[in-house]
Amino acid sequence: MIFKKAFAILVFVLTVQIMAFSQTGSESEPVRYVGGVTIDPNVHEGRLRYAIGTESRQTLRVNRTHPELAEGSGWTYNHASNLCYWNGKFYQQYLSNPEDEHIAPGQTLITTSVDGRNWEKPQVVFPPYQAPEGVSIPEGYSGYMMHQRMGFYVAPNDRLLTLAFYGHAEDPFQEGGIGRVVREIYNDGSLGPIYFIRYSSHTSWNESNTSYPFYTRSDDKGFIDACNALLNDKLKTMQWWDEDRGLDGFYSIKEAGSAFSYYQRKDGKTVGLWKRSLCALSDDGVHFSKPVKSPTLIMAGGKMWGQATEDNRYAICYNPIEIDEYRYPLIVTSSDDGIMYDNMLLIQGEVPPRRFSGRWKDFGPCYVRGIVDGNGNPPGDDMWVTYSMNKEDMWVSRIPLPVKYAVEGNVDDNFNNLETGGAVTNWNIYAPKWSPVEVVEFPSATNKSMCLKDEDPYDYARAIRVFEETEKAEISVDVYAEKSDEGKLEIDVTDRYGNRAVRIRFDKDGQIKAVTGSEEVQLMEYKTGGWHNLKIEVNARLYGNYSLFINGEPVLKDAELAEAVLSVERISFRTGEYRDIPNRKTPNEVIEPPLPGADEKVPLTKFYIDDFKTR
16 A cells, blocks of 8 residues: 555656646746748748738848948948837837948947838947057957847836947957946937946956946936946846856856847746747746757747737747748747747748848848837837848838738728828838838828839839638729839739739830730730729639739730639739849858949839729
């Protein structure tokens, strides 16, 4: 009997231990992606569905020849952006080098926006470091650079601080670090003095041998209080751990990954996320379990961003591929409990050509960050994220909540009730600086439309509308071309995977063309200054077909689909050709001259879209 009881207790203990070890949501696996959908690495969109209504806009287009059109310096390596919202304005911070990653000199800039769509010219907030007289660069280093994972802090007294980290090129970590700097952003947008808030604990840098005073030297008590509040916030300062591992015991962790982000679950536990799929849990938001690799979160060295969302759910964003040099697409997964994540959807599926070569300038949307808890809440029920594209240009994306991928019922969009220049509801927008997409008062203030402009030699404007997935679709849309001798508009009807079953083009030679099977045919001439109504009847099945009517006249009847599909669910309008370059075989580290004409606008293309309907 005693043996049986002992055996039963042993079995119970072992069972509990096994359950504790394997239980999803525990320290052994804090989060899990259960969706099963993964990407096709051969296409930029990964053959994923879109997070409906996501609006992506470029905040900086670099320009080496005409720096006055960009940030004023002409530097073409830009990366590691952060985002906050304070006093009715967005602030985006990023670091910048002339051409290459981790090569001196380096500086940090900020750009601002009232609405998240129109962004001001960036200004330098932390200039290239100049050492005091008599202080030389330590042996083994080549200059000074910047490297930071945290950009902003809104203090309890509502002071806005911006922060950065000075270090030595080409290795600013630990012994290569100097220290973290801080300055205040005032209500009118002006900046306070630069101070050090913490020196690297791995070195002997201090106030006597660095270029800026320590923050306690300030005569502004409110600023000092804000800095002290940040220093005492052990959760937010975990974002500093990468550069300075805290030999003085400053941090509450001894082991972690790179690029910390976090959110609090409904059960009160805090989830910590790092690069390369690392996750951990904390009961108090200060002390974390040992980070473990989540086997279902596939990623490489790009950052992972997680947050609680305003719809009482959770989201994690990352690049779902284990290759550092090719960081695309950018996706979002969502969860009800912050543990089980599902529905891998596209935030950013575009990869434009990299116009300027440089060291470690990985292809695609890189280093995603959102708004850290406490750093502001923009109007509306949206999630905002920021990232660099090709480590060159800067972008933001607005993802409407709840995150969804499907539409039910017919679509009837005429844009009349939308704000001019505002959000294009339910449309996925890709809008570079030189290729904007906007709601405009055309043909009149009461009869609005969506306008796609394009002056970019290497990018395009794009607008996508998801509709109810169906085998048979009847689509109607009005298109107005302002010019017939410049640019083009490509219209694709696709399935959920992005296969382009129907392909129609308003070409720059003034002709409307379409693909039937494997052949492109010329249909008719289009004229400027007038609307063209397109009605597309799609029979989406294997060996399916489509018919096309323009202004009520049949121009194609039962034409073969360009690609076999089982259904269709979205339409794409694009002012440039479909692209799948760069791909995973495109050389990443080969230094080449800038793309010809990269800094010059091309003649303006302008198309208007109106009265889009499905049934």
